[in-house]
Amino acid sequence: MNSTRPSKPSPTQDFVSAQHVARLAGVSRSAVSRAFTPGASIAEETRRKVMAAAETLGYQVNDLARGLLANRSRLVGLVATKPELGFRTHLAAALTKALIARGSIPLMINTGQTDAERLAAQRALFGHRAEATIILSGSPPASFVDLARRNGQPLVVIGRSEPDADHVEIDNESAARQAAALFVARAFTRLGLVGSQSATPSVVEREDAFRVEARRLGAQVLAVRGGDSDYAGGRDAGRQLLDVPERPQGIFCINDLLALGVIDHARREAGLRVPQDLSVIGFDDLPEAGWLSYRLTTFRQDPTEMADTAVTLIDRRQAEPHRPPVRVRIAAPLVVRDSFVPAASLSSANAPDNAR
Numbered sequence: 001m002n003s004t005r006p007s008k009p010s011p012t013q014d015f016v017s018a019q020h021v022a023r024l025a026g027v028s029r030s031a032v033s034r035a036f037t038p039g040a041s042i043a044e045e046t047r048r049k050v051m052a053a054a055e056t057l058g059y060q061v062n063d064l065a066r067g068l069l070a071n072r073s074r075l076v077g078l079v080a081t082k083p084e085l086g087f088r089t090h091l092a093a094a095l096t097k098a099l100i101a102r103g104s105i106p107l108m109i110n111t112g113q114t115d116a117e118r119l120a121a122q123r124a125l126f127g128h129r130a131e132a133t134i135i136l137s138g139s140p141p142a143s144f145v146d147l148a149r150r151n152g153q154p155l156v157v158i159g160r161s162e163p164d165a166d167h168v169e170i171d172n173e174s175a176a177r178q179a180a181a182l183f184v185a186r187a188f189t190r191l192g193l194v195g196s197q198s199a200t201p202s203v204v205e206r207e208d209a210f211r212v213e214a215r216r217l218g219a220q221v222l223a224v225r226g227g228d229s230d231y232a233g234g235r236d237a238g239r240q241l242l243d244v245p246e247r248p249q250g251i252f253c254i255n256d257l258l259a260l261g262v263i264d265h266a267r268r269e270a271g272l273r274v275p276q277d278l279s280v281i282g283f284d285d286l287p288e289a290g291w292l293s294y295r296l297t298t299f300r301q302d303p304t305e306m307a308d309t310a311v312t313l314i315d316r317r318q319a320e321p322h323r324p325p326v327r328v329r330i331a332a333p334l335v336v337r338d339s340f341v342p343a344a345s346l347s348s349a350n351a352p353d354n355a356r
Helices: 018-025 029-035 044-057 063-069 087-102 115-126 142-150 172-185 201-216 231-242 256-268 303-319
Strands: 075-080 105-110 132-135 155-158 166-170 190-196 220-226 250-253 279-284 297-300 327-330
Touching (some): 029 044, 075 087, 087 303, 105 115, 166 303, 172 250, 220 231, 231 250, 231 256, 303 327
């Protein structure tokens, strides 16, 4: 007696196709397609056979091929320069999670640093017919924005400003002004500001707002920029700010990685205690900010809220392609830890995290 055996791919074929499912179920290839198409007309018995065969073979629908046939790939490009750096890694992770929950396929594009790398990144993004593009914070070239527009893609930018695009913004200015006011409320008159040579829009907003507010309140500001927006840049900035006779009493850093570098230089090389001799405030609320070695007071960016907002903007843009661009501004609340305690909290023996 002949037994029916599952029709599996040959050793040279690395995927299970709809044809394999059709053969095992004893139905046509089109029946398999209808079985996996919501609302398609198909007999329930036929659908049952197809689903049983698909489960046996481990078949998965080729959504990419379906999208290309429908001229809608479900790919969403995430464009970033140095996506491995600091807060950007957490934002990229939140975006991929939100997009997968939406039914999209995230395509992470690292723009690289050279012209050749940028050209290759552009080809990868626009050669796959992505249905939308999200430009992350940082400094991806404007050419990516221009190409997205010319390809008719919904475009969301995070942490920068571009015409004819939807925006997700952090309220950098309010947070930076608050940092200056908090220092002055502690009677600090000599303040330090650690920025970055990257000079991205978010960096510049934080630098300018802190500098203007501190001076308005009567404090002196010594501003330096690290070589990059990372830990090493923070240590370099710490040397510039702290290895001088009139060092700052408080330092505002435009991100947490810089702040951690400043703290380590202060403790390890300058022989200072934080916060007794030097107070430090960061920006981002990275997981490392809560480590016991740092206990960094900082302003929190919520990557999940930012990602969900970006995905909502894509959905709205696809539903209303001709509506005016939208700007959504998200607050960055203060998280009080040990590296700086506001004057209003000094009566408390412990300063718990207040924005979790």
